[in-house]
Amino acid sequence: MDGVPNLTQDPVRPGSTKTYEFTVPDPGTYWSHPHVGVQRAHGLHAPLIVEDRHERGDYDAEFVVVLDDWLDGMAAAPEQVRGTLRAAKGMHPGYRTDVEEGRIEDRSGTWEYDVPEALAEPPAGVEPEPPQARLKRQVDYPAYLINGRLPTDPQTFTGNGRARIRLINASGSTVFRVALGEHRLTVTHTDGFPVEPVEVDTLQLGSGERYDVVTDLKSGVFPLVGVAEGKKAQAFAVVRTSKAGSAPQPTAQPGGLGGELLWLTDLRATAEVDTGSGTAGKTGTLYLTGDMMRFGWSINAKAYDPDRPFTSVEPLDIREGEPVRLDFVNQGNMYHPVHLHGHTFAVREIADIAGGAPTRLPRGTRKDTVMVAPGRRVGVDFTADNPGQWLVHCHNAYHVATGMASLVSYVR
Structure with a gap:
């Protein structure tokens, strides 16, 4: 019940229906969306929140925040x-269009970024480029949304006490930097799985990523923003805990945007979801590559064709029960949020492909989508415990729609 056309099911034809039935294996913050072309960029997606019957529920309010980029009906269709x-x-x-809603002053030059060696020290003759420029690449949007609403007509979240905020990046191709005015945020989950709590001012979400944070709400009215990295615009909502006070302007930028940023290496799986650090029985390397002259994207130099999934790429064959190591290697000049279907993986190692010792994470967080920066290798482990045929792909809608996907295939 994975919804990938011609791989796990026939496409749902116009005018027809399909009922999805499945057993929910894990609690957490998830979402659903199609895998046909760029349909997701039309807003065809929804949160899927799986409650944890064992959770203490030590919060007083809960906000579900869906971040998106938007151009349908305002500019060209996806x-x-x-x-x-x-x-x-x-x-x-690239596709360029002016920001119509939520334009902000660009202050990103003073913000924290994770800068791989490939960006910090490019080859001779290549001009260095700030990471926010690479995060921006290719598609501009006229508006950025929270829960489908423009910054000039924002959603207002209300409540008091301790708030749990479920963040979902459902965008086509935007990396969002999130902050809540006058509040620190404690990260408790990522992609549905709990982590040892980490307190930060701001965090980034690539397309497809989810984070849960908690915070003790102050009295007042505060901006909740998702800055579209490198695009001089933001998605905007309001958190109101008091009847008094005017709502902030949609251009308001919390000071936390320039504060302490969450790093992937900060995240450690809690004891109950830690998978240990066993030796992999099967290894596979997925090189993230692209042809910028024709906007063609691929994994291991093979472009995925959804009409013939098993012959357009070379699947990584695995067997049920074996431990698997995947290395995502970004040889290009863009950031790629890579998603594996049917499993969660433990992030075990991060390295610059130009050299240097890798950072090992024996208790790395459990995720199903991870941002892989230019010039970086990210090693992840999972156990082959869910037989089937599973897509692995970049979650940028325009990258996967032009071939940046491959298969993990269970064999007997």
């Missing part, structure tokens, strides 16, 4: 954008 990117000439194809 299919037209994909066509523009494919038809572009030159090394940096």
Whole structure:
């Protein structure tokens, strides 16, 4: 019941229906969406919250926050954008449009970023480029949304006491930096799984990622923002705990955006979900590659074709019960949020492919989507405990729609 056309099911044809029935294996913050072309970029997605019957529920309010980028009906349709990117000439194809809602002053030059060696020290003759520029690449949007609402008509979240905020990045291709005015945020879960609590001012979400945070709400009215990295715009909502006070302007930027940023290496799985650090029985390397001249994206130099999934790529064959190590290697110049279907993995190792000792994470967080920076290798482990045929892909809608996917295939 995975919803990938021609791999786990036939596409749902116009005018027809399909009922999905499945046993929920894990509690947490999830979401659902299609895998046909760029349909997700039309807003065809929804949160899927799985409550934990064993959780203490030590919070007084709960906010579900869906971050999105938007152009349908305001600029070109997503299919037209994909066509523009494919038809572009030159090394940096892109779709450009002006921000219509939520434009902000660019203060990102003073913010924290994780900068791989490949970005900090590019080869001779190559101009260094700030990470926010690489995070921005390719598609501009006229608006960025929280729960489907424009910054000029924001959703207002109300409550008092301790709040749990479930963050979901459902965007087509935007990395969001999230902060809540005058509040620190304690990260408790990522992609549905609990982590040892980490307190920060701000955190980044790549497309497909989810984070749960908690905070003790102060009295007043506060901006909750998701800055679209590198795009001089933000998604905007309001958190109100008092009837008094005017709502902040949609251009308000919390000071926390420039404060302490969450790093992937900060996250440690809690004891109950830690999978240990066993030796992998099967290893696979997935090279994230692209042809910028024709906007073609691939894994291991093979472009995934949804009409013939098993012949367009070389699946990684695994067997039920064996431990598996996957290495995601980003040889390109863009960030890629990589998602594995049907499993969660433990992040075990992060390294610069240019050299240097890797950072090992014996209690690395459990995730199903991880941002892989240019020039980085991220090693993840999982146990082959869910037989089937599973897609692994970049969660940028325009990358996966032009081939950046492969298969993990159970064999007997």
